[in-house]
């Protein structure tokens with residue numbers, strides 16, 4: 001794990017302690033407990049982790065990294081369909097969970113992380129830099145989520161670029177309360193402070209009052225949040241005022257609305273640093289701690305990252321700050337592909353090796369990037385979560401009363417977008433359909449709003465025209 005979490009175990013040990021959802025985790029204890037996990041799981045092809053915001057998740061993930069076993073974080077609220085898919089598709093041999101977790105009784109054998117002894121003996125041999133560290137499941141436009149394989153080298157290089165861009169040092173106290181099954185909360189928010197050597201205060205949930213308390217009592221200096229977190233903070237002047245003590249506020253995972261940026265600046269005195277990334281590419285663009293921050297813009301490429309824009313036909317689009325095109329990204333350590341899906345992996349790259357982000361952007365002559373939308377209406381970002389319309393449609397269609405279903409993201413003041421479903425069905429209520437989806441998929445994937453309609457708009461070929469759905473109901 002020296003390659004990923006620091007030059008030497010001693011350096012990791014000497015960094016500041018972690019506090020996860022109110023529980024202290026000194027680094028020597030983390031290493032002792034993680035090495036016990038490593039001893040238990042060594043040789044497995046992959047292991048799943050019931051990824052609550054807890055000390056046990058951090059111990060389990062670091063144990064996987066120590067053992068060189070790919071870790072599959074399992075969202076703790078994922079419903080049976082999603083969970084079964086992730087466990088089966090990843091081939092996870094074991095499920096690591098805290099003893100008191102409601103981690104279901106299906107799936108592979110359990111390892112109860114908090115019931116293991118505190119030491120596992122010698123560090124196992126280090127795997128190569130190209131070995132898969134994490135398999136992160138993320139939604140595509142259709143079908144079930146895909147497992148994104150991320151190498152140790154990509155994580156290490158990505159974190160080093162961020163440390164440089166944000167002037168992140170062992171003197172920082174990182175604060176956030178994001179979920180520990182995505183890049184933002186887990187890679188940046190847990191592996192980041194371990195690699196840099198800074199302290200971490202995980203607030204359990206990303207609530208404004210918890211961030212305010214950490215800024216005061218814990219000396220929090222560097223704060224991470226998705227735009228929903230920042231707009232909620234900007235709507236809570238007392239909490240926002242406490243953030244004046246911080247060094248840097250970083251926003252990402254979805255567009256930060258310009259009014260939220262401005263209100264945040266007025267109340268906290270900070271112009272937030274915005275950065276852009278994807279599960280597949282990790283973070284590729286960011287404003288710099290020591291440089292300009294521009295509302296509505298996600299900054300400049302990080303070291304080792306190149307970007308360009310293309311039109312739908314693949315022709316280059318000029319970097320004139322005005323003409324939008326699909327953003328293509330090329331990085332030193334490209335992602336290793338989607339597990340078990342070579343065709344999807346091949347389709348996500350151009351023949352000359354650029355990753356197709358599916359995001360529409362402009363690039364200015366000065367290199368500043370602005371994300372203006374997505375190429376497909378079938379990927380929704382709600383509260384910073386990426387949700388595939390197709391997955392929610394399939395869940396709705398599994399209800400016996402549903403004849404047709406179409407799902408789209410519609411604007412939402414707090415969440416950016418909300419999941420909105422348009423359904424043709426008999427003898428079922430909107431509420432029953434929302435509960436039905438919640439029983440199958442993660443909580444945040446359930447529709448906020450269901451419109452029961454007589455028919456869906458279709459084109460001459462019989463295909464649903466998503467852009468006309470809002471004509472049925474906003």
Ligand code: MCA
Pocket residue numbers: 178179182183184185206226228229252253254275276277278279282283382383384385386434443444446447448449
């Ligand atoms: C939710 N609720 C509902 C419905 N949906 N109730 C009825 N019907 C529905 N359809 C419930 C919730 O269960 C919750 O209940 C309550 O309503 C409030 O939910 P919500 O508004 O969603 O608020 P929240 O639970 O406070 O969550 C907001 C959040 C969350 C904290 C911002 O969305 C979040 O943690 N987002 C972060 C996502 C993230 O980390 N993305 C990174 C991926 P109750 O209160 O009872 O629980 S992107 C990434 O990794 C890349 C690389 C990047 O760029 O960072």
Ligand code: AMP
Pocket residue numbers: 138183251252253254255256274275276277278279280298357358359371374381384385386
């Ligand atoms: P995920 O794989 O869940 O990380 O989602 C990646 C997607 O989040 C990207 O393709 C973008 O659509 C969106 N995204 C991430 N960061 C930003 C940002 N700063 N501004 C706008 N969109 C963003």
